[in-house]
Amino acid sequence: MKVYTQSINFNASSDLLKFIEKKMEALVKFHDKIVDAEVFLKVENTSDKENKIIEIKMNVPGSELIVKKQTKSFEEGISLGAESLKRQLKKSKEKQRDLLTL
Structure with a gap:
């Protein structure tokens, strides 16, 4: 996979x-x-401590998964985003499997 x-x-x-x-x-x-x-x-140039914005767009055949997080650090945002994508990927794969069994 290319990142x-x-x-x-x-x-x-x-x-x-x-x-x-x-x-x-x-x-x-x-x-x-x-x-x-x-x-x-x-x-983001704000006085807010949570000024780091991460957005992850993941392409899988048939859909595009998007996650956006605003946190204190990029590492925290990436970790939260990865967790969120993990759930979306599982759901996407289950849908794909359900379509194949029809």
Whole structure:
């Protein structure tokens, strides 16, 4: 699976990019036909502590799964996003399996 990462208004560290790659690769266990994942990282200029926005768009045949999180750190956002995608991938695979059994 290919993972595309875009950081908006800042440069992402290589550690952060490796962390994202690892989290996204782990999702392959839940759906074997993931095409790719696009991860967008953005820092919002607010006085709010939760100013890090992550958006993950994952392409699987027949659908596009999207998750958006706003958190204190990118790592936290990526972890929460990965958990959310895990649930969506399981649901997508079950739907696919149900369609095949009809």
